[in-house]
Amino acid sequence: xxxxxxxxxxxxxxxxxxxxxxxxxxxxxxxxxxxxxxxxxxxxxxxxxxxxxxxxxxxxxxxxxxxxxxxxxxxxxxxxxxxxxxxxxxxxxxxxxxxxxxxxxxxxxxxxxxxxxxxxxxxxxxxxxxxxxxxxxxxxxx
Amino acid sequence: xxxxxxxxxxxxxxxxxxxxxxxxxxxxxxxxxxxxxxxxxxxxxxxxxxxxxxxxxxxxxxxxxxxxxxxxxxxxxxxxxxxxxxxxxxxxxxxxxxxxxxxxxxxxxxxxxxxxxxxxxxxxxxxxxxxxxxxxxxxxxx
Numbered sequence: 674x675x676x677x678x679x680x681x682x683x684x685x686x687x688x689x690x691x692x693x694x695x696x697x698x699x700x701x702x703x704x705x706x707x708x709x710x711x712x713x714x715x716x717x718x719x720x721x722x723x724x725x726x727x728x729x730x731x732x733x734x735x736x737x738x739x740x741x742x743x744x745x746x747x748x749x750x751x752x753x754x755x756x757x758x759x760x761x762x763x764x765x766x767x768x769x770x771x772x773x774x775x776x777x778x779x780x781x782x783x784x785x786x787x788x789x790x791x792x793x794x795x796x797x798x799x800x801x802x803x804x805x806x807x808x809x810x811x812x813x814x815x
Numbered sequence: 816x817x818x819x820x821x822x823x824x825x826x827x828x829x830x831x832x833x834x835x836x837x838x839x840x841x842x843x844x845x846x847x848x849x850x851x852x853x854x855x856x857x858x859x860x861x862x863x864x865x866x867x868x869x870x871x872x873x874x875x876x877x878x879x880x881x882x883x884x885x886x887x888x889x890x891x892x893x894x895x896x897x898x899x900x901x902x903x904x905x906x907x908x909x910x911x912x913x914x915x916x917x918x919x920x921x922x923x924x925x926x927x928x929x930x931x932x933x934x935x936x937x938x939x940x941x942x943x944x945x946x947x948x949x950x951x952x953x954x955x956x957x
Contacts, residue, residue, distance in 0.1 A: 751896035
């Protein structure tokens with residue numbers, strides 16, 4: 674999660690909402706990304722979705738069943754559904770997102786019988802640091 | 816929807832699940848795409864998400880508030896959440912997807928108070944042709 678937080682800090686430095694993600698496989702980081710929605714004019718360029726796309730490209734596979742995702746904020750519904758589609762094994766996230774999260778809030782993507790795959794979910798790792806980074810970013814925009 | 820069906824047929828010819836999408840603005844098509852998940856090893860490379868990314872890149876905007884999306888199959892939860900994030904005005908889809916759809920099935924993405932935007936939704940246009948194309952594709956794979 675330290676590496677994901679570093680990606681979040683880099684995103685903030687680029688003027689993006691500070692969220693970062695890494696994907697690990699057998700304890701090694703195989704992909705890392707920060708938010709780039711503004712830079713790329715791409716509403717899907719959230720940190721976790723960019724990391725999933727990078728890992729899939731690296732492994733030449735649409736699925737990542739032996740990989741874990743670490744992200745500094747609760748994934749939104751689109752990213753949560755992408756995590757399900759990519760069959761990630763575990764999801765670790767730092768801070769909850771009551772306004773826009775899709776794992777423990779809103780559509781709670783993994784709870785539907787229709788979800789093709791639900792990862793194991795762990796939350797709260799480095800939550801304070803991630804939340805402080807997001808608060809500072811939005812305070813600076815006001 | 817005819818143009819979206821043509822994209823779906825092209826996807827089938829490439830060995831991809833035959834779903835196609837186009838985005839229109841002021842009655843003109845500004846982006847068109849078919850499924851490319853296998854070719855790109857990318858679980859996010861669904862027709863409608865590729866078309867949204869193409870339209871956003873063309874307009875240099877994360878949002879498409881004066882655009883409409885036409886897709887041959889009910890969007891999955893990830894694509895539905897992306898449609899919400901991109902603020903598309905209207906969604907037209909051909910065939911329902913009881914197994915994997917996220918608009919009228921499963922998490923019903925647009926129905927949550929938390930959804931930041933819900934497009935107008937119209938379904939059933941060219942439903943029979945789209946459903947027949949999907950049935951023929953999956954029958955050929957068995």
